[in-house]
Amino acid sequence: MEEINLAERKLSRRQTLKVIGGSLALCAADFTFASSIWGAQKKPNIVFILSDDHRWDAMSNMGHPFIKTPHLDRLANEGVRFTNNFAAVPLCSPSRGCFLTGQYAHRHGVKNNYTPWNDKNVTFLEHLRNAGYKNAFFGKWHMPGKLPDLLGKAVDQFVTFTASGGQGLYFDCPLIINGTVTPRKGKYLTEDLTDLALEFIRREKDGPFCVYLAHKAPHQPFSPPPELKKLYADADVSRTLPPEYHAWIHQKEGSIYYGVLGSVGEKYLDYHRVITAMDQQIGRILNELDKLGIADNTIVVYVSDNGYFWGEKELIDKRYPYEEATRIPLIVRYPSNIKNPGRSSGELTLSIDLAPTLLQLAGLPVPGAMQGLSLVPVLADKNIRLRDSIHMEYFKDFPYNVPEWDAVRTDRFLYVQYQGQKGPELFDIQKDPRTLHNIIDTPEGKSILPSMQNMIKDILRKKANG
Template identity: 25%
Template sequence: MTARPNFLFIITDQHRADHLGCYGNGVVKTPNIDQLAAKGTRFERFYVANPICMPNRASIMTGRMSSLHGARHNGIPLARNHTTFVELLKDAGYRTALIGKSHLQSFTGLPATNVFTAEEGKQAPSASLRDAFKDNRHTEDYELENTRHWETPVASRLSGDFYGFEHVEIAAGHADEASGDYLLWARQQRADFDDLVGPENALSDHRYQAPQAWRTAVPEELYSTSWIAERSQAWLEEQAASDQPFFLQMSFPDPHHPFTPPGKYWGMYSPSDIDLPASFGKGDLPPLLAMRKALEEGTDPRDNQSPFAVTEDEARSIIALTYGMIHMIDDAIGRVMASLESLGLAGNTVIVFTSDHGDYMGDHGLMLKLLLHYQGLVRTPFIWHDPQHPRDADCSTALASSVDIASTILARAGIQEFNGMQGRDLLSTSAPEAVLVEEDSQRTMTGFERPQRVRTVITERYRMSVRHGEDWGELYDLENDPDELVNLHDDPDHAAVRAELTDIMLRRMIELQDRAPLPAYRA
């Protein structure tokens, strides 16, 4: 019997597909990730199930859409009674580890904006009856990633595994403000570490003028990217002598904002070398116009998680700094790949690379994420590198989704899926006629009068997005308009296309309705 493969599953955060050399970017240098694609399969049309961190990470873990696992937006953790594919690997004898960002639970500790509000003149339900779920994920089991209570390593506070991971070392947060187990370690290395982080402690450098950008005083060796690589290398060394297969999830908080590449990575790319997206400043959707107006009037704070408009100079600076963060990640991945080689593990370790979602990065003049499902946000990299089945720079143009990751890994490991998993094995099954993207926001943002509920369907040629409570929608011909500049939603000549896409969306939504739980009887 052939030995079961090991897996190194690499996830970056808020990383567009076209911000890699192997996806056609001629500026950012990613030779190690490109090497994986050169002897593996690069998926050209890989889409998120949800373009927000927690929901899509939960979809990756479960192989299920966010409307089913319930983590619809940031702030709702993945329920501990939902089965993950990592638990199946552990059940089959795999050693499992998570090093880096998890974000299956909330880490900010900030109060929610969407809360139960008692109605005047009515008797409010008791506290335990105010939600459709009595187990509403507000217990101590879901406080494990809350950075406001992170005084000891998460492993010391666990009872059993963490969503199937036996070994857990977490970096919560992002950039030079990352925290969690990583921060505990950093403070052990330098007693004054807290005096190195944040904009108030930034080094003086005015080459990059942009929101949420500062030159961190944290040295490269103490930055979260370096810590994640080093801890991954250490864990791999511990596994080298064992006959048991392993699954290691190595998860980087970067290149998510704020934009703070440390050391030499800060000045590695010049804004003058950055070309703006073809769509920069274009488009007339209501929120685009509102965000541009807010930029002109200076009414948008641009210091939080909400999308915002930028100037050309700001966009070039942010993209250049993001390339520095990606370059650092690629260097870190190269060191871990070298460890696999030196430990004799490379020949039987499948390496998978992806991101949890993308970023506008200047598309239509915007930055960050949320609410508008342009390709830069919903399309992510996905690379499958299997040394037992090498490919010569293979490229798949089939439609694929984050929910497919679990099924593909389990199939390669020879493990049967659980009932209710919705993805497909990307290496042996045919693509669907469409992929579905879900998003449910919990607060209003610039350009939107109400929290948004959006459903997007993407076919081989088109992308259509439908919004609850709005009188406008989106329809783009990706074949003739890859930059999504011409909205055909209300074009009479495309009424038939819109009707066909509506039918496809409805059928796909029916297909993605839950098939769990299994019945106890035939009743």
């Protein structure tokens, strides 16, 4: 685990035995839960649903004032909702690389939206396919360079798009289906990708299969389908937009790149309309799994690549190390094996954790090159702490004026070190969840700062070694 350096701590004999005992208990929990899966007649199917820019609190199961997401709510009620889940990098392309490889961006190499994907990277899809899975990738690839060499190596069907610089179009988006550009006139992208995913699921219903469904939604320009254009028209956005929001926030430096020129309040409503449209398509998948009789043996994962600012700290978009950009939804449902479904977990988890989790649930070994931790003990409802802290990072992404940074986040504190002239920041998340008050120069901050600096020093040393 990269986030904690026990070697630099002075432990008593009792503390040492406690650490060793905890590690052994973690291994035992992993083995016990995985054994029940490996003993099953069939390996589990997997449906991995990835959205774009969906912040963690924009769901009705999170108590949002007006959005309705009944199918994500159903997933949460039937699975485990992770309420402290974070993007290892709060930016589209590198975050996608993290999900696929189980590695940080500094290792898989896609550091920003302009760094090409390296086909030498090994994805969890390849490991599944080598174990007999039929795999399909549908949707947003959005990593620079030529399209990856996935077909026949990691997937049996590869459907993506390159329109609008790889961002895709909500309407009439041409799809590249197994290498062939195919017009899709009259199609709404979220529904179109779901249609194709459902066709694959029906064809491969005998399993095991893995569907990787990467939506454009709810990324800007936040275009809902026609039937939802007036949804939430009566919503009072003042109840959810932050106090520092103002009508001219879209004119701040750099906002022209964020796709929110004009009425931010109306675009905010469209953002939630697009999420509800996506939720409807998730409902279609859940219903089809029920209809086919394979829901109990199918793992469904819902997660996003990063969050989104809607005026907090007078910011729009993502990239910064604050909760609005880094904290992302994560729900995992696996009816036949999750213990005590319907619960929430506050464990600190990361985007790099999904690849090792899915491999372990499939009964496969987790490669040593993966840097994430398996979430299997949490799914098994074991009273075991996964980690004490997480590391997040960000690399310069032209033309955005956001400095590179590394951050360490514990249950209570967030510490950020920037490159360049911007000074370090320290926040008490429990007292200041909106990270408005940098306490680095306060007595409380000075007392906690050395331990946070030691953590990040250890992280940066490991990062330098790859």
